[in-house]
Amino acid sequence: MRHKQNLVEFKIIRDRERCIQCEVCARQCAFEAHIFDADAREMESVDALCAGCQRCVSLCPTRALTVIKNPQEFRPDSYWTKNVLQGIYKQADTGGVLLSGMGTDKIYKSYWDRILLDASQVTNPSIDPLREPMELRTYLGAKPEKIELRSVGKTRKPRLAVKLAPQLRLETPIMFSAMSYGAISYNTITALARAAAKSGTFWNTGEGGFPKALYEYAPHTIVQVASGRFGVHSGYLNAASAVEIKIGQGAKPGIGGHLPGEKVSRLISETRMIPEGSDAISPAPHHDIYSIEDLAQLIGALKEATRYEKPISVKIAAVHNAAAIASGIVRAGADIVAIDGFRGGTGAAPTRIRDNVGIPIELALASVDERLRKEGIRHRASIVAGGGIRNSADVVKAIALGADAVYIATSALVAVGCHMCQKCYTGKCNWGIATQNDYLVKRLNPDIASERLSNLLKAWSREIKEMLGGMGIDAIESLRGNRLRLRAVDMTDTEMTILGIKPAGESL
Amino acid sequence: MKKIYAKPEYCMACRLCEIACFVKHSKSKKIIKAFREERGEFQARIIVEQSGPVSFALQCRHCEDAGCIEACLTGAMTRNPDGAVVCDENKCVGCWSCIMVCPYGVINHDRRRKKIAAKCDLCPDKNTPACVEACPNEALVYE
Numbered sequence: 001m002r003h004k005q006n007l008v009e010f011k012i013i014r015d016r017e018r019c020i021q022c023e024v025c026a027r028q029c030a031f032e033a034h035i036f037d038a039d040a041r042e043m044e045s046v047d048a049l050c051a052g053c054q055r056c057v058s059l060c061p062t063r064a065l066t067v068i069k070n071p072q073e074f075r076p077d078s079y080w081t082k083n084v085l086q087g088i089y090k091q092a093d094t095g096g097v098l099l100s101g102m103g104t105d106k107i108y109k110s111y112w113d114r115i116l117l118d119a120s121q122v123t124n125p126s127i128d129p130l131r132e133p134m135e136l137r138t139y140l141g142a143k144p145e146k147i148e149l150r151s152v153g154k155t156r157k158p159r160l161a162v163k164l165a166p167q168l169r170l171e172t173p174i175m176f177s178a179m180s181y182g183a184i185s186y187n188t189i190t191a192l193a194r195a196a197a198k199s200g201t202f203w204n205t206g207e208g209g210f211p212k213a214l215y216e217y218a219p220h221t222i223v224q225v226a227s228g229r230f231g232v233h234s235g236y237l238n239a240a241s242a243v244e245i246k247i248g249q250g251a252k253p254g255i256g257g258h259l260p261g262e263k264v265s266r267l268i269s270e271t272r273m274i275p276e277g278s279d280a281i282s283p284a285p286h287h288d289i290y291s292i293e294d295l296a297q298l299i300g301a302l303k304e305a306t307r308y309e310k311p312i313s314v315k316i317a318a319v320h321n322a323a324a325i326a327s328g329i330v331r332a333g334a335d336i337v338a339i340d341g342f343r344g345g346t347g348a349a350p351t352r353i354r355d356n357v358g359i360p361i362e363l364a365l366a367s368v369d370e371r372l373r374k375e376g377i378r379h380r381a382s383i384v385a386g387g388g389i390r391n392s393a394d395v396v397k398a399i400a401l402g403a404d405a406v407y408i409a410t411s412a413l414v415a416v417g418c419h420m421c422q423k424c425y426t427g428k429c430n431w432g433i434a435t436q437n438d439y440l441v442k443r444l445n446p447d448i449a450s451e452r453l454s455n456l457l458k459a460w461s462r463e464i465k466e467m468l469g470g471m472g473i474d475a476i477e478s479l480r481g482n483r484l485r486l487r488a489v490d491m492t493d494t495e496m497t498i499l500g501i502k503p504a505g506e507s508l
Numbered sequence: 509m510k511k512i513y514a515k516p517e518y519c520m521a522c523r524l525c526e527i528a529c530f531v532k533h534s535k536s537k538k539i540i541k542a543f544r545e546e547r548g549e550f551q552a553r554i555i556v557e558q559s560g561p562v563s564f565a566l567q568c569r570h571c572e573d574a575g576c577i578e579a580c581l582t583g584a585m586t587r588n589p590d591g592a593v594v595c596d597e598n599k600c601v602g603c604w605s606c607i608m609v610c611p612y613g614v615i616n617h618d619r620r621r622k623k624i625a626a627k628c629d630l631c632p633d634k635n636t637p638a639c640v641e642a643c644p645n646e647a648l649v650y651e
């Protein structure tokens with residue numbers, strides 16, 4: 001065997017005093033980093049196989065395990081860092097493209113962390129959400145340009161004269177973004193669907209199709225039409241509450257998808273309508289969309305297929321020209337524009353794409369909202385922002401920057417157990433999330449997971465209400481695009497101009 | 509009567525239930541000490557059965573028609589007022605008749621004192637049996 005130059009990423013430290021050789025760690029590690037040496041009656045660990053997912057650490061009944069980053073370094077170099085060298089060594093070994101799961105872990109400026117919220121003091125009263133009503137309900141879809149009323153009957157009751165476009169009703173402005181059945185397990189999508197139904201929001205099937213057994217959650221489901229067109233049929237489109245055309249994904253703009261054949265089980269093959277065991281390849285572009293006019297045709301076709309009863313969303317990755325593209329999408333007839341920032345996660349992406357393509361959601365969102373307002377077409381579509389929303393403060397900031405609602409996925413997976421080891425693409429997810437392995441999928445109990453997801457949404461909603469109350473606002477609608485309630489720290493003038501916010505310390 | 513039920517669809521064969529049962533029925537009730545000093549002397553009263561990806565934890569079903577009660581020579585195996593089948597360790601002489609008739613194979617030897625037939629006692633001093641409490645995936649329920 002040739003000598004390997006790579007350093008192992010993690011170090012497994014086993015406290016021999018505490019280890020009782022119960023083998024729980026060995027049974028839980030799909031990467032086989034723990035083995036029981038029957039002769040020595042001792043547990044052994046192989047650092048090189050460890051993915052750092054912390055499954056063993058969290059299940060060890062005696063807390064005998066610690067998994068840490070391997071402190072061994074190459075010769076210190078601030079340019080040719082350990083990561084850089086490891087990448088080169090790995091590619092020299094294999095000749096392959098480096099793969100990663102989840103969102104980029106590189107150090108890029110986080111604008112969320114440089115935006116501060118306002119609060120009321122003396123001259124305008126703040127509101128206590130525990131004592132006064134606070135409205136988080138959000139409707140997604142095209143809004144009428146103006147309201148016309150007509151009077152009806154003898155009492156001349158006013159009635160709306162304009163016909164409203166179809167709307168999605170959200171009880172909290174947070175939805176679960178697209179993750180396909182195939183990329184994640186059946187139990188995980190079941191948990192997402194149940195939690196969405198319980199919390200009055202929506203989950204998104206991704207391009208993995210919509211398993212028949214989950215049709216009971218259809219009133220809380222957004223289905224996706226992506227470049228592979230997997231699982232798309234008229235029943236699928238009509239079952240859902242909205243249809244989303246997926247153009248791009250924040251983690252890998254301009255890149256298609258590939259679900260390896262070994263993951264295409266019988267149920268996945270039925271759901272995706274492809275042969276069992278065959279690779280599911282989503283091309284990078286939609287081969288029938290090469291222009292905004294082509295997109296308009298697909299939007300029109302989907303509206304026709306759903307009898308104009310369902311809002312159509314178009315999801316794009318946040319790229320340099322997002323504002324102009326979003327304008328085209330709205331003009332093409334979309335009811336919702338979903339923008340996915342470069343921190344968005346994925347089941348598998350080439351590492352270099354994940355880490356280097358796209359722009360931060362904060363900047364894309366602000367510029368899209370600004371552009372649509374300037375063009376006078378902001379009311380024709382709702383904006384949904386996603387890609388790296390970590391907590392309720394990020395949600396509030398996104399809405400103040402112009403989003404109607406946000407999409408969360410990484411946060412949702414973390415809520416059900418994900419420890420961000422970035423090994424989704426191996427199909428060996430020890431937490432039972434990103435896997436189709438019969439041994440592993442059972443580890444995610446949808447009863448527990450859906451409760452945890454509902455709890456997360458409940459907690460964030462409460463916090464959002466607190467923040468709104470602090471600003472003296474009693475409805476989330478009044479915050480939308482209200483950038484005057486935001487202030488910037490540690491940003492350049494240009495960044496503040498793009499975000500449309502003032503520096504901290506500057507009054508109205 | 510409340511019983512322990514297994515949900516094979518969520519059992520991941522981690523065997524933490526076995527560990528919890530072992531510790532609960534050990535002398536010290538301390539996990540590290542129990543494993544160091546008492547391992548091999550007795551077994552957990554719950555067993556994880558596994559075949560391929562299918563697994564579930566099995567313990568005394570407290571059968572309505574309990575063969576072990578009928579087979580017991582000394583009357584040690586009885587049904588308590590709650591409906592649970594329990595073994596009176598003072599009466600048990602270790603004839604192993606119960607082990608032979610148990611259709612689930614969930615009674616085993618306890619070699620610590622004299623010969624005792626040990627089986628799930630539903631942890632009478634706890635609200636929830638130790639195995640159910642220890643299951644990280646709610647694959648065991650007590651209801």
